[in-house]
Amino acid sequence: MIPRSHSPAKPRLRRLAVALSLALQAVVAGPAAANDAAGLDWVPLESLPEELRDQRCRSCGGRYIDPLAESDLADTPATSDIRARATESEMQGDDVYLRGGVAVDQGYRQLRGEDAYFDRVQREGTVSGGITLREPGILLRGQEAQYSADTGEASIRDSEFVLHQQHLHGSAGQLRRDAEGMLFIRDGSMSYCAPDDEEWAIRADSIKLDLKEGLGTATGAKLDLGGVPVLYIPWIRFPLDDRRRTGLLWPDISSDTNGGLDLAVPIYFNLAPNYDLLYTPRLIQDRGLNHEAEARYLHRNTGFWSVGGAYIPSDDRLQRDRPQESGANRWLANVEHNGLFEQRWRSRVDYSKVSDVDYFKDLDTSNLDTKRKTNLLQLGSIDYLGEDWLVGMEFQQFQTLAEDIIEDYKKLPQITASYRGDYTPFEIDPIFLTQYSYFDSDSERVTGQRLYMEGGATLPMLWQYGFLTPTAKYRYLEYELNDLGLLGSDSPSAGSGMLSVDSGLFFERPTKLAGRDLLQTLEPRIYYLISEYDDQSTQPDFDSAELTFSYNQLFRETRFSGRDRLDDANQISLGLTTRYISAEDGREYLNASLGQIFYLRDRRVRLDPRDEVLDQSSSEMAADLNFFPNKRLSLRNSLVWDPDSGNMNAGSLHASYQREDRAVFNVGYSYRRPVTLVDRDTVTEQAHLSAYYPIDDRWSVFAALNFSVEGSTSVEDMFGIEYDSCCWRIRLLHLRYIDTVPGQNPDFSDPDLEREYSTQVQVVLKGMGGFGNRVTDLLEDMIRGFDDRDY
Template sequence: MTPKLPPRRLLAVAAALALFGGQADASSPQVPPAHPTAPADQACPLGSFHCAPRPLNYAMCRPNALLEFYDPSLGRDTSLRETSPTLVQAQHVDSSNRSVYHLSGEVKLQRADQQLQAERIDYNDQNTDYDARGDVRYQDAGQLLAASSMRGNTDASRGVANDVRYQMLDARGNGTAGQGQMLDAQHTRYSQATYSTCDVGHHLWEFRAKSITINKETGVGVARNATMRLGNVPFLYLPYFSFPVDDRRKTGFLYPTIGHTSRSGYEISTPYYLNLAPNYDATLDPRYYSARGAMLAGEFRYLTPGSRGQLNVEYVPDDHGKSDGLADTKGDSRYLVKFADSTQLWKGWQFVGSYNHASDSSYLYDYGDALSHSAVYTLASNATIAGGGKWWNASFGGTIYQNVNPFVTDSSLPYKQLPYAKFSMDVPLSRWLEFGVDSSAVAFRKTGFVEGQREDLYPYLEADFGSSAWFVRPRLGYRYTAYQLDSSYRNYGYYGLLGSGATTPFDQQSPSRSLPIVSLDSGLVFDRSATLFGNSYTQTLEPRLYYLYVPYRNQNNLPLFDTRTMSFDYWQLFSTNQFSGADRQMDANNLTAALTTRLLDDGGVERVSASIGQIHYFSPQKVLGTDWVRSAYVAQLDVQLSERWRLDSAYQWSPNTRLTDLAAVQLQRRLSTDGILNFSYRYRRGLLEQYGASVVYPVSERWRLVGAWTYSVKDRESVDALAGVEYDSCCVSLRLVGRSYVNQSYYGFGPAPTGGNTNHRDNAVMFEVVFKGLGSTGGQIDPLLRRDILGYQ
């Protein structure tokens, strides 16, 4: 028989039986109990320099790893509970008492997403006591629960279940308990319980605890007197351990990091996370280095309606290690402070600032440049007030630098900019004409060098004519740069003769430079249908001419505050200046001729792009110091005809020296959906010649090998070598990576280090484990692999 009862009554029994409190939230859509995977279409596109992290992959979990009574046909909409009737099925119903219902014989109660089954259920309609016995099974949108018996009171949201098996469908947690107690609607306690996110019945890891308490309000579970186990082998005793039961942040220990570096020895880190409030949190990270001693690190983050920022501090009370740098730090207390803040001041304006300071120049060399960091030899601190509107941007602030290269003095630092102001504007005057200006005023400070102020003003007028088939873009600009040098300028050689062979002396405390900059950029775009390897494409042919005129000005009387010659590449063919900064402006009477062709597939995706160009000089470039008639030929070729192969290349050949100036090749091959193979060759005449290879090789569904190697022809040695292995299973991921590298970024600046590091080589090893659903070591290996393996995910 199948009677219908009032919606509130017996359905309250089903609701009360959810000892884990129902992970489902009626306010959010529910997903079916599945094992999310990282599908192939989420693979990082070939050629990408930054790839998104891979989500936790549960593809290796058994697709049917659910408790045996799971009913896939049951509804999943929790919002229907209050309005749906309760359907009751039972072989026998005894309601002679008028207040107690006795249901027996394959009893099933169902409403909306909830279903309760048992051999017998007694329910008191007056005081809402219930007693379910014999193979009790409960299911809703968020969980499955099995018990031998259960009794309690629905109004008080209390209950006791014996011989419990549970499974959270959304959070993947599952386990067993000798007894489960629902203390109220938000709190549940289990005795003699287990917990794991592995497949039911196949726990690669789990913790067994004397008691586990679940708090639905905070989304946190707490285990007491727990033992962490791999298989059946205990490896960690936890008198108190908290873990998440949903996606919310929580206070508790993160998993430790274990590693080794050649300068600091063995390292162990045990971070503790503090979820202080929804808008700010902190992490305390005590560490120990076998070669240097103890360190206390910490991080604090905050987010308010008008401000956001982060503070990181590392403190070493007594470093008993030795340093290879110019300063002896043994026995010293050492520290590193990093602070960044962005605050909205008023509409359109904000403050952006950072403060970065180390106790000494060797700090990052000893502690920071281990496995997952590049070499850092300056720390910059700045404070800026910046604003902008529809057609303008402005900023005012200052920047200072600290030397953290232990093998050089502070003379290697860039100039401090105290203060600086910048303003730029780009105003459309009509549909085809616009007026703009770039300007800056900076005070440069550096002990032992000429100091002073510089103002740079660059207004321009630019037009844009054309259509999809052609364009003509004339531009007229005027650049004025003025200096006010400090009174000691003569001590640094800023007087004498203007150039080689000149007879006119100069002795100017306020030198200046002014000149016009005129350019004309033009091009055509032709296209036609083409077929290649049986596929249809649209081929373009894009000739381009770019004329640039800048008159010569002798600039020997101007200091070099922040200006360097930029590397010549394809985009320099269309640049108004080959110098960074405003201290030098090249002269030009040049015509660039370039030709580009592309292959676009039917979806508009660029599959092939080939470009070649050269500058013809009508007069010598006096500021750059060349009298060539032609520049180097610059060519680029990028090819990706399939989703598995990509080639990026660049080449420069000089007709003046008849030598190759630059050659670069990057070849990528996709291996399966989560593997990649890279090969590279880089050559810059007089500077470097290097071969490189990197790989993420999927050996099987569970194992991946990772590696990267860079060989310097000039140095005749491997300058960077990395090798590691990754293991992934349903609920555990492991990574072990080792790296051996020549620290050229430091040693290239000054004298070779002494002591045990005379071979310039450093080594690091790190191990990382991720117990899926509980947390990780913090992901210190990930930044290294992203940097060294193009396309790593």
């Protein structure tokens, strides 16, 4: 008996089988078979059932249908007998003559024609008169073919061919297929376009198609656009599938106000299955030649490694604009590594360094996020993942990319050991963590060692209707400092006991909304936290900050990041969450949360000891709302409201809609008011709009805007247009952005505020690659939800 959960698949399978049958009938019979395109297994869009009309099919106006797609590949010609039939047959010794409607089948191989001759001894023959030779995934047509029944070799005059899986077709004055299945084409052409609408084609003196290796090679080739030769290529190698290949990749071409015309020509070296190299000479009109390289290595024991960098020996524009700079050589170094050895040892390296703070702003034109960086991480770590213990050591420092920002402290090293509890319900779980850190700095600041320890126990109690988790622990902090500065002590210490109780209940009820059967939950949560006060006014601040307030902050045991402060507390957090969940498949349609902290005493521990005591009786109110009415639409909203002042201190709203026709629409708004508890930044208020909109199956437009409300001006905006046909695509993109110091809000009233411009173009000949990958990077950066793999 078929399980009930499987029964809905049967109608879908039946419909697909019917659809394939109808499409195959359109190939071998009916009015469509009379034209030449149908003879190449091409079925026009109007003859295809809806199940087969994907985006590429609509763009091409049809698709190739392989009649042998479902053949048994185990039924090879080498192990199969030859079956032949014709209207007339004649045998003269070892020679067999067939006339009229010749059909020869050998395993999954089919040969058709009008007349045939076959030598039974040599097992070779000739077929003439509109012949077709088929195997799964390949069709060869011509006027006359010589073939071998043993090896499958064939030579066809005035031929045409189709590779169904590759969506590739072509023609040849002479086509030869060898025993290995390799195709040799003389005086031929090939294209990934529809056979009745050849917008571009490669025409060459000779073409070799190696289907096993997935590689094509052409000599004496010309690129034709609309039948007009536009480019002569003496030799070209191109992929027939997505396997990696050594060779030249398509160039990137762009232009911007930072460097003028920008041309990059990547060269890829597929050195081995587990390592490769990409070298990219990049000529920037106003700056010179930049050499970029990346080497990748993968091994089961040493993990993944990527080592790369860039070097421009003389930046002409830098020398011209800033002659006071000492040396114009500019460079980038980058190392990335992730490894897991024997499921116990985990390693990581993330190291980047540049020659100057403006390197990314001047030379990286593919990603605005990179231009916004304020520092570069330089990290190396190794962890031991034991059954009961996690022990790790890391070295970390940063290179600042803003001249007016002091570099973060270096951790040289930081060693952490913690007990890995299993959190078994209703069993006491011990807590133990110790961390040693040495902090250094190149600037004149206090440095030294820090030891942090905590120990205690927790008892997780879980039921279907709720949970209760009491936790008690003691935290201890001690320093050995090299420079007292204003602190007054070279070995300050502090300790604090802490107790927390986290509890919640789960209520649920069935309900209906818009005709849907739903399960609504109501989840109240209460979190009590009390921790002792200890004077920490003589302690430094190496890596700590006060956390930004949000709903998740209600249930944390500290209001600080890092380990430099043991916060004091006596507070109760109240939160309430409701969810609407599909009763059919468990998908969550909506969740909403609201909560607040009530302080039972003043909080005396501050990041800066000179700051005043926090004497509020309650926190701001925090709320989150997430709404997913269907798989295409999402709405996310978060708010932080101060009931005492009536001010909205922070808020964000983002709506995203993705249609089945690939359209993407985004609307966003964010607001942040300065709050002394968090920082002293200016008010930031920004709106975001972005969209990718297909006008029809071929034309699309796209745009993005990040607008500063307080400055009444655009910070970044981008717009462009795309033409996407069956076999090629072109995108034209124009970008404007304000050139600001990383990490700082721009002063929009400054008359010298610079606005940069960039124009990018992307051209893709489908199946052959293309140039302009920076356009894809910018689209994915500025249009949330855009993924070029889906387009």
